[in-house]
Structure formats: structure tokens, C-alpha cells
Amino acid sequence: MKIVRFFTSAFLLLFVSQCSLAQGSAQAYIAAHKDWAIQAMENFGIPASIVLAVAMHESANGSSKVAVHLNNHFGIRGVNNNKEIRSSYKGYDSVKASYDDFITYLKTRKQFQSLFDKYSAYDYRSWAYGIMHGGYAGSKTWAAHIIAVIKKHQLFIFDNRPPDYVEPQTASANGSPMAGDQTYTVKKGDTLSAIAQKHNTSVRNIKMKNQLRNDRLKIGQLLKI
Numbered sequence: 001m002k003i004v005r006f007f008t009s010a011f012l013l014l015f016v017s018q019c020s021l022a023q024g025s026a027q028a029y030i031a032a033h034k035d036w037a038i039q040a041m042e043n044f045g046i047p048a049s050i051v052l053a054v055a056m057h058e059s060a061n062g063s064s065k066v067a068v069h070l071n072n073h074f075g076i077r078g079v080n081n082n083k084e085i086r087s088s089y090k091g092y093d094s095v096k097a098s099y100d101d102f103i104t105y106l107k108t109r110k111q112f113q114s115l116f117d118k119y120s121a122y123d124y125r126s127w128a129y130g131i132m133h134g135g136y137a138g139s140k141t142w143a144a145h146i147i148a149v150i151k152k153h154q155l156f157i158f159d160n161r162p163p164d165y166v167e168p169q170t171a172s173a174n175g176s177p178m179a180g181d182q183t184y185t186v187k188k189g190d191t192l193s194a195i196a197q198k199h200n201t202s203v204r205n206i207k208m209k210n211q212l213r214n215d216r217l218k219i220g221q222l223l224k225i
Contacts, residue, residue, distance in 0.1 A: 026153060029061040036099045038158055044103055045116055047124045049155035050131070051102070053146045056153075062095075071095045074102040111135060118204065122161045124150055126205070166200045186221040199225045 030052060037051035058075035059067035066072045069085040071092040080091025092098045106112045111134035119126045128143040128150075136142075150156055184195060192203045192215050206212070209224045 025061045025063065026056065029056055030153060030155070032062075033095070033099070034158055036096060038160075040099065040103050041121050041159065044107065045121045046103065046106065047121050047127055047156075048158035048160075049124045049150045050127045050146070051099070052155050052158065053124075053128075053149040053153075054102070054131075055099070057145055057149055067095075071098050073098045074105075076101060076105060106131070109134070118202070122156075122159050122165055124156060124159065182225040184223045184225050186217045186219055186223065188219055190217055191215070192217065195223065195225070201225060 033055065034048070034052060037048040037055075040046050040051050041048040055062075055073040058064075059073040062068075062073065065085055066075070066087055066089045069082050069091075070080050070087065070089055071094055072080075072089045073095060076090050076098075077088050078090030080087060080089065082091050090101070092101065106115070112131065115127060115130045115134075119130065125147055128146040131137075132140075132143040132146075139145075182199065184199070186195075192206055192212075196203045196206055203215070206223060206225065207215075
């Protein structure tokens with residue numbers, strides 16, 4: 001029994017130590033790179049939380065081989081001249097160059113350009129799903145992982161949200177409500193414009209989530225917000 005207790009205690013100690021190390025590396029990464037993410041938000045309107053979370057997820061908090069040898073923190077593929085690692089990922093002269101290229105990647109590809117007009121710098125959920133649906137990642141759970149990183153480390157504090165901001169929810173990949181989605185039942189006299197203003201979103205966003213072809217509403221109609 002003593003032997004069993006010893007190994008159980010040792011395992012728990014190792015597990016706690018690994019968790020603490022992972023948490024520490026995440027916090028160190030955030031402290032080192034948050035200013036670049038905030039700068040990207042201020043200059044281009046991309047949520048700082050999204051920039052940080054994507055980098056943390058794709059680079060394993062800067063510890064992946066691609067991040068260490070190629071300064072690639074966003075998993076962008078391309079040419080590299082590094083002889084220490086065989087990889088189809090793009091190489092950069094600095095980590096900052098990787099951050100800049102991620103912004104350029106989103107800004108210059110047609111499938112992402114609408115995100116800059118459609119979503120605010122506070123709506124990290126819609127940005128995560130928009131980037132995923134644009135083909136940035138092959139995994140259907142990629143956006144959920146990015147959102148989980150943001151929530152776990154409270155990266156949304158860098159998005160400079162107004163004090164009264166109400167976080168909108170985003171539909172899942174198949175269009176059905178996600179757990180925690182907000183819904184609204186249309187009442188007499190409601191308009192899409194009034195509903196959008198009340199919930200800090202846009203008419204276009206509501207129409208897209210509910211696949212509406214026009215602005216007509218029916219009393220009792222259930223809308224995803």
C-alpha cells in the first residue's frame with residue numbers, strides 16, 4: 001500500500017508541476033507578445049485576443065519546433081532556408097515578422113477581407129469562426145480551441161472593450177445554436193435594426209446567422225443573436 005501511495009503521490013506531483021509549467025509558459029508568452037497583438041488591433045481592427053490566441057495555439061506558446069527554428073508562430077506554410085528542420089512551414093527572420101505576416105495573410109486574401117467590415121475588434125468569437133471557415137485551418141474544432149484559449153487566459157481584456165459591451169454569440173459550423181447561444185423571440189413592432197442595436201450586433205450578422213433573405217419578421221419567430 002505504501003508503494004502504491006508513493007507512486008500516486010509522485011504522479012500527482014508531476015501532473016501539478018506540468019500544469020504549473022504550462023500555465024507559466026502561457027503567461028510568459030502573453031507578457032512577451034501582447035503589445036504586438038494590441039498594435040495589430042489598433043492598426044487593422046483584428047481583436048488582439050484573436051492574434052494572441054492563434055499564435056499561442058499554433059506555436060504551443062512559442063515552444064514548437066516550427067516556432068523555435070523558423071520563428072513561425074501562426075502555422076503559415078511557405079518557403080524556408082533552415083537546415084536544422086525539414087518543414088513546409090514558412091521561415092521568418094524574427095517572431096515579429098511572423099506576426100506581421102499573419103496580419104498580411106488575413107488582409108490580402110479575399111475570403112478574409114469581409115471579416116474586417118463585418119465584425120468589430122471586440123467580437124473574437126465571430127472572428128475565430130470566420131477565419132476557420134475561410135480555410136485557415138482544416139480542423140472543424142479549430143475555432144472552438146481558439147475561443148477556449150481566449151477564455152482560459154482572459155485574452156479579451158486586451159481588446160479594449162467598452163464597459164457596457166455585451167458579447168455576441170456565434171453559430172456553430174452547421175448553423176445550429178451553440179451551447180450558450182443567445183436567442184430572441186420576435187415581438188410586435190420589432191425590426192431587425194432595433195433588435196441588432198439592443199444586442200450590440202448588426203442586421204447583417206443576424207440575417208447571416210438565421211439565413212434571412214429579407215428584413216421581414218414574424219411575431220413569435222425565434223432568432224439566433
